[in-house]
Amino acid sequence: MTSITNSAKQYNHIICHKKPVDKNANIDERNNLDHKFIFKEEREDNIRWRIINNDGTRENLFLLTGVKELISTALPKMPAEYIARVVYNHNHYSLVIIKDPNKVIGGICYRPFVERNFIEIVFFAVNGDHQDKGYGRRLMNRLKHFMRDVVKIKYMLVYADESAIGFFRKIGFTTNITLEKEIWKGYIKDYSKAKLMQSTFIAKINYAETKEILARQKQAIREKIARTIKPPIIHPGLQRFKNGVKSIDPMSVPGIKESGWTLELEKRAKESVKYRADYLLMLKIMEDLENHRSAWPFRLPVDPITVPDYYDIIKDPMDFSTVRKRMENNRYLTLKEFAIDVQKIWDNCKYYNTKETYYYKSAETLEKFFTDLLLENGIKLP
Known part of the structure; x- marks a missing residue:
């Protein structure tokens, strides 16, 4: 697991010293993002991202305790001893969102199986005050980015209970498991009352900036449409119906033929x-x-x-x-x-x-x- 720990330290260094967000960027574009609240938090440096595990350091143990408390609150029926055993396990890691001074407000606890090309998501929780603000999706996208680009892992598995299936579908998971059963069977814990779901990382997607990229693409499309659209041609109203005509050939209406409309297209x-x-x-x-x-x-x-x-x-x-x-x-x-x-x-x-x-x-x-x-x-x- 040394290589994973080193990769995590490298990732923590990168996100702690990343290029600051341009505060003069297109504000309208930013406000169109689903995660505009979390974007504001990032822009103002009110939150930090860290990958941690039980390496014995005082700082990480303190943060892991925050992860344990967060998960215990989110999953009150889950035995506290089991949560602690997983979170503090040396084989498990947690990607966390930290709000000053050192409060963990969201986290994903996972175990990587590098040689088998997948990771298992064990716990995933966001503080109640910070839900429905984009934190969960942002957490998952950052983890996907790290696993694919730094650790070189392609698949992610999670057991989701009935209340979480819809959420995981929204962030790219499916119940269609394509990863061969012999690769993961016996390596991850089975949950009889939950459904196994899989996410496969796509090579050309920048998971760390998906919302920003989509916003820029939408803006580019709107601008292109604005450049190519022709001013509307207004035709005078039809007079034939005033003379008792009940119906006419649609293609005889001025402008219909030029628009490209046909009866076949309508059908x-x-x-x-x-x-x-x-x-x-x-x-x-x-x-x-x-x-x-x-x-x-x-x-x-x-x-x-x-x-x-x-x-x-x-x-x-x-x-x-x-x-x-x-x-x-x-x-x-x-x-x-x-x-x-x-x-x-x-x-x-x-x-x-x-x-x-x-x-x-x-x-x-x-x-x-x-x-x-x-x-x-x-x-x-x-």
């Missing part, structure tokens, strides 16, 4: 809007199903090692992760196609398991929940 636009609405509804239904307390048996394909005869009996298996992949690949052209696949999950479970089992009862519970969701949206299975 495609309507179809696109409908498909988009259907897709968003599928996403919402899947999120509701995945976040249900009885969902965990159906999130991934049945393990053939644990249940050897399953695929001999079930010829058309289905699970949440498979449905999600099919959604991403545009396999469902209609809501009914989507609903039929999801229904297979409950049908397969009830066919394989007996009525008194937890799995059968979970399938019944979720099937009713799913049917109610469909009916709420006007969908009825055959």
